[in-house]
Amino acid sequence: MTRVPDEALVLVPGGTLITETPEEGRALAMAIARNTVHTLQPELEVLQAGRPQYAGDAAKLIAAVQVVSLEFQTIAAANHYWR
Amino acid sequence: MTRVPDEALVLVPGGTLITETPEEGRALAMAIARNTVHTLQPELEVLQAGRPQYAGDAAKLIAAVQVVSLEFQTIAAANHYWR
Amino acid sequence: MTRVPDEALVLVPGGTLITETPEEGRALAMAIARNTVHTLQPELEVLQAGRPQYAGDAAKLIAAVQVVSLEFQTIAAANHYWR
Amino acid sequence: MTRVPDEALVLVPGGTLITETPEEGRALAMAIARNTVHTLQPELEVLQAGRPQYAGDAAKLIAAVQVVSLEFQTIAAANHYWR
Amino acid sequence: MTRVPDEALVLVPGGTLITETPEEGRALAMAIARNTVHTLQPELEVLQAGRPQYAGDAAKLIAAVQVVSLEFQTIAAANHYWR
Amino acid sequence: MTRVPDEALVLVPGGTLITETPEEGRALAMAIARNTVHTLQPELEVLQAGRPQYAGDAAKLIAAVQVVSLEFQTIAAANHYWR
Numbered sequence: 001m002t003r004v005p006d007e008a009l010v011l012v013p014g015g016t017l018i019t020e021t022p023e024e025g026r027a028l029a030m031a032i033a034r035n036t037v038h039t040l041q042p043e044l045e046v047l048q049a050g051r052p053q054y055a056g057d058a059a060k061l062i063a064a065v066q067v068v069s070l071e072f073q074t075i076a077a078a079n080h081y082w083r
Numbered sequence: 084m085t086r087v088p089d090e091a092l093v094l095v096p097g098g099t100l101i102t103e104t105p106e107e108g109r110a111l112a113m114a115i116a117r118n119t120v121h122t123l124q125p126e127l128e129v130l131q132a133g134r135p136q137y138a139g140d141a142a143k144l145i146a147a148v149q150v151v152s153l154e155f156q157t158i159a160a161a162n163h164y165w166r
Numbered sequence: 167m168t169r170v171p172d173e174a175l176v177l178v179p180g181g182t183l184i185t186e187t188p189e190e191g192r193a194l195a196m197a198i199a200r201n202t203v204h205t206l207q208p209e210l211e212v213l214q215a216g217r218p219q220y221a222g223d224a225a226k227l228i229a230a231v232q233v234v235s236l237e238f239q240t241i242a243a244a245n246h247y248w249r
Numbered sequence: 250m251t252r253v254p255d256e257a258l259v260l261v262p263g264g265t266l267i268t269e270t271p272e273e274g275r276a277l278a279m280a281i282a283r284n285t286v287h288t289l290q291p292e293l294e295v296l297q298a299g300r301p302q303y304a305g306d307a308a309k310l311i312a313a314v315q316v317v318s319l320e321f322q323t324i325a326a327a328n329h330y331w332r
Numbered sequence: 333m334t335r336v337p338d339e340a341l342v343l344v345p346g347g348t349l350i351t352e353t354p355e356e357g358r359a360l361a362m363a364i365a366r367n368t369v370h371t372l373q374p375e376l377e378v379l380q381a382g383r384p385q386y387a388g389d390a391a392k393l394i395a396a397v398q399v400v401s402l403e404f405q406t407i408a409a410a411n412h413y414w415r
Numbered sequence: 416m417t418r419v420p421d422e423a424l425v426l427v428p429g430g431t432l433i434t435e436t437p438e439e440g441r442a443l444a445m446a447i448a449r450n451t452v453h454t455l456q457p458e459l460e461v462l463q464a465g466r467p468q469y470a471g472d473a474a475k476l477i478a479a480v481q482v483v484s485l486e487f488q489t490i491a492a493a494n495h496y497w498r
Contacts (some may be wrong), residue, residue, distance in 0.1 A: 011441035026094035026115070028461050029120070038478045039445070040111045041470045042464070054473035058137035061145045063477045065119045069153035070484035078496035081100050081161035109198070110175035113205070138207045141220035145229045148202045152236035164183050164244035192260035192281070196288070219290045224303035228312045231285045235319035247266050247327035256408045275343035275364070279371070304373045307386035311395045318402035330349050330410035358447070362454070387456045390469035394478045397451045398496035401485035413432050413493035 002044040011039055018079035025079055029071035033064075085127040092121055097166055100161035112154035116147075168210040175204055183244035191245055195237035199230075251293040258287055266327035274328055278320035280312075334376040335385055349410035357411055361403035365396075417459040424453055432493035440494055444486035448479075 012032060018024040025058075040045060054060035076082075090096075095115060100110040124130060137143035159165075178198060183190040207213060208215075221224035242248075256262075261281060269275040290296060303309035325331075339345075344364060351357040373379060386392035407415075422428075427447060434440040456462060469475035491497075 010438070012437040013443075015436060015438060017491065018498065020096040021098060022100055023098060023164070026119070030094075030119070033480055033484070036441070036445070036483050037476060040479055041476055045478070046471055050471070050473040050476070051439055054477070056129055056133070057473075058111065058133040058140075058143050059146065060473050060477065061120060061124055061133070062137070062143065062150060063143070063474065064114055064123055064149050066146070066153065067477060067481050067484050068119050069150055069157075070481065070488065073153065073157050073483075073492045074488050074496075076100065076157045076161065078491065078498065081157075083101065094216055105183055106176070106181060106183060106240040109202070113177075113202070124183060139212055139216070141216040141223075142226050142229065144207055144216070145220070145226065145233060148199055149229070149233050149236065151202050152199070152233055152240075156236065156240050159240045159244065160184065164240075166184065166244065187264060188261040188266055189259070189264060191318055192285070196260075196285070198307045210302065222299070224299040224306075224309050225312065227286060227290055227299070228303070228309065228316060230289055231282055232312070232316050234285050235282070235316055235323075238325050239291065239319065242266065242327065247323075249327065269343040270347060271349055272342070275368070279343075279368070305378055305382070307382045307389075308392050308395065309371060309391065310366055310373055310382070311386070311399060313372055315395070315399050315402065317368050318365070318399055318406075322402065323350060323404050325349065325406045325410065330406075332350065332411065353430060354432055355425070355430060356428040358451070362426075362451070372462065388461055388465070390465040390472075390475050391478065393452060393456055393465070394469070394475065394482060396455055397448055398452050398478070398482050398485065401448070401482055401489075405485065405489050408489045408493065409431065413489075415493065 001046075002027060002034075002049065004038045004042050004044050009040065009042065011035055017075050019075070019079060022076070022082050025075045025082070026072055029068050029075050030073050032075075033067045084129075087121045087125050087127050087130065091118060094118055094122065101156050102162060104159070105159070105165050108158045108165070109155055110149075112151050112158050113131065115154050115158075116150045167212075170204045170208050170210050170213065175208065177201055177205065183241050185241070188242070188245075188248050191241045191248070192229060192234075192238055195234050195241050198237050198241075201240060215248045250295075253291050253293050253296065257284060260284055260288065263283050266324050268324070268328060271325070271328075271331050275321055275326045278317050278324050281324075282316045283304070288301045300302075302319065333379075336370045336374050336376050336379065340367060341374065343367055343371065345401075349407050351411060354408070354414050357407045357414070358400075358404055361400050361407050364403050364407075366376070408409045416461075419453045419457050419459050419462065423450060424457065426450055426454065432490050434490070434494060437491070437494075440497070441483075441487055441489045442482050444490050447486050447490075448482045472497050 018030055434443055
């Protein structure tokens with residue numbers, strides 16, 4: 001089994017919740033969610049086998065977006081909503 | 084496979100969470116959720132095949148609305164609830 | 167296929183999150199959730215076919231209530247909890 | 250079909266989110282969740298048929314508690330957490 | 333059928349959301365979640381039959397933890413996060 | 416059956432929600448979620464049998480990440496988002 005590279009296991013990429021723009025904040029939300037997946041399941045082959053399993057299934061895809069929504073709530077609050 | 088157009092991959096369409104009205108805020112919540120779906124699954128054919136899969140199924144439809152609810156919580160807070 | 171009427175597609179009926187009472191706030195939460203369903207699935211026949219599918223199934227009914235709970239969190243905060 | 254009684258369709262029983270104690274607040278959270286169920290599905294026979302369906306199934310029971318948790322978040326905030 | 337004892341039906345054990353420590357706050361979150369389960373399903377035999385059903389199933393176990401997470405959000409806010 | 420070690424049953428490892436960095440906060444979110452799992456299901460053999468069950472299944476893995484997202488919301492707020 002191949003382990004995902006170390007940078008894919010950083011829990012908060014960049015080390016901060018503060019971003020310049022909402023666009024960057026949303027990208028960070030996705031990166032945080034993704035790297036928690038990697039930390040719970042660091043085997044590359046299993047992750048790659050699971051990708052079509054969720055990306056082609058509406059229910060799983062919606063569940064993945066929901067996680068991003070929750071992460072984004074945190075990041076948006078951290079940035080005072082970039083007001 | 085056809086990739087969704089670039090504008091469908093903008094994570095926060097318009098680049099801001101601030102809107103004039105609650106109606107626009109809700110529309111933004113839907114757009115943000117939708118474009119995260121596109122980013123996780125950018126293949127147009129898979130998205131189009133998945134549409135009847137969720138839009139005709141009550142459980143998946145409810146799950147999709149729940150994501151919009153979460154995005155709207157963030158956007159409403161950003162706009163001080165348009166008070 | 168019949169499309170739901172235009173008023174069923176207003177994302178935030180009344181155009182505001184502010185209500186006189188908690189009762190009206192809860193009704194608004196339900197209306198917002200419902201109209202997002204309509205917007206994601208505007209075909210009346212599909213909606214009508216889906217109604218018994220969820221209203222007679224405990225799991226789907228609970229999921230629908232959960233969406234209302236989330237919308238109500240937003241509306242209650244908007245109204246300073248009608249304190 | 251028998252319709253649930255009118256008082257079971259009041260969306261916010263008592264008309265306020267403010268309670269004397271956390272215990273009463275939690276009871277209100279349950280009442281609000283329950284009456285939204287009634288409003289989405291007002292037929293008594295369907296509700297009674299659905300009760301064993303969820304109360305004897307761990308997954309549905311947990312989902313029902315989750316709705317109560319969300320309602321309680323709102324009510325607790327409304328009451329400044331009864332501090 | 334045996335009914336769970338009365339103390340297992342107290343919705344907010346101790347009658348307050350305020351605790352001395354995060355550890356106690358987390359234990360309270362679990363107790364609140366558990367007693368809401370008891371209130372929705374007070375029959376001891378059904379609860380005992382349901383226990384292996386969820387504790388041995390990863391999906392149900394994760395759903396149970398999620399409820400605790402939501403209760404803990406409320407309790408942590410009530411305690412100003414024990415800062 | 417073997418019971419998980421005592422330290423795996425501490426509900427809030429370290430006894431505080433305050434951390435130096437977002438990275439540590441995210442790790443704490445994972446530890447809190449994990450130890451609640453242990454508390455609900457302290458039998459090591461069942462936990463070990465359940466691990467492949469969730470870590471190789473996209474839906475369960477996403478659900479696990481969602482719990483971490485919720486815990487992280489609490490911890491991030493506790494730390495004023497490490498601003």
